[in-house]
Amino acid sequence: MKTSRLISLAALLSLLLLPGCSHCNRKGDSLYQASTIDALLVGIYDGSTSFTDLRRNGDFGLGTFDALDGEMIGLDGAFYQAKADGTVLPVADTARTPFAVVKFFAPETTLSLAATPDLGSLMQQLDALLPTPNYFYALKIEGTFPVIKIRSVPAQQKPYPGLAEAASRQTVFQFQAIPGTIVGFRTPDFAKGINLPGYHFHFISTDRNIGGHLLDCRIDTARLSLDKAVELHLALPENSEFSRGKLGRDHGRDLEKAER
Template sequence: MQKRHITFCLLSMFVLCCNATIAQQKTKPAGTGDNLFSAGFASGFIGGLYDNWYPYRQLQKHGDFGLGAPGHLDGELLMLHGKIYQTRATGKTTLVADTGKLPYAIVCFFKAKRTFKHTGNLNKTALYALLDSLLSNQNGIYAIHIKGDFKLVKTRAFPPVEKPYLPLASMLSRQHFFEHTNLQGDLVGFRIPAYMEGAHISGYHFHFLSMDKTAGGHLIDLDAADITIEVDTLTSYTMDLPQTADFNNFDFKKDRKEEIKSVENGKKQ
């Protein structure tokens, strides 16, 4: 009888463990492993879709690392270690409460698969050339975390706007630029392949956050000193789209490649 009782207890424990595993699998969000998740369509956002629609809390189910924009174009967003930071046109950077919504963001669950260290000065052009030499798959999707010492970081943020919205490239004169010298911080970004252009912004795209979490914004230029580069290779991408009248009526036939370049670099091309 004692042996039967022990066997029954072990069997019960096994069943409970299996049920717990199944429950975890059912509650785990889809597409979280090595997946790039996008809330919104890049060319739509660039073209003027600035209304809030996607909840921060929902975004955090799809990633702990990424970048985006707040509603009404009120600055720039960065996600690092699951926390979201907003840099406004005043230059002030603050932690964002997760109760709000946003118009556009791309995130992933970041896990560094490769790490590189570099000593010596690098401007943005030289940094991108170095990254190109390290990221050999031209059609790969890469999440990139760069941390270390910076002699200079130049960033930007847009002020909030109201409807009727203009495309971002038509509002470059409204940008606010910030120059930060001799500080430590993090660059959060991605390199997106050319075949994903439109749905995403192809090429490199970085936002900055200072170590003390008081400065940030969209990266315009830099002078890096000693840095560590962490790379995560992503193998899939998923997207949620706004279910709004503005999105349904948006003209996606227009080629916005030049507009995207202008917005990315902060000046007309």
């Protein structure tokens, strides 16, 4: 009896003295991700993670919805669904996602961006600003954008097509002089398969009436906030779709078709 009490006391102490754990640090430099980009690429679209779970793990992020029904934008603790018909709706806690990345946004750096004619040159500017490409970053870009080109994808029917085919049915919208926020992440190349390597951006207008996956943009003046992440919590779907999925192949070409 005495020995077991001693053991449990020792266990308790070791827990209390542990320097860090993923749960303790979740509000700091940790990303929380539902499923993987490879799973999405092969058509695993059954929503596995609820928005209640996402909210517990971040107030900023992007992703999609059950059956690939639109583009998700998380900003300042609110989550939005940008649908292929152009509407933007608030997301219910009970909604589920097959792929999302969130973080509690706490930028270390905020600075002004130089004017850029397109998304490619914006990415080059960002690459030059990042201290290293070897960490994950959450990025927020606020401004009035002279040009914004976004897309959204309609809900898919089973049997689900792969992401490249689903994205071929996307609706593309282009706007001018739109105030809003670009929400995004940069994933290191070594994390290919888990998330989209490089930049992935979604956009939402300040009035929350326009949103989607960012295909292109022009910037005159904008403010960048940069938040480095050194931890990744990956929540894999516990369903038969994911269990049976043919994962682990090189999906590089499909990725380019689907997300660029």
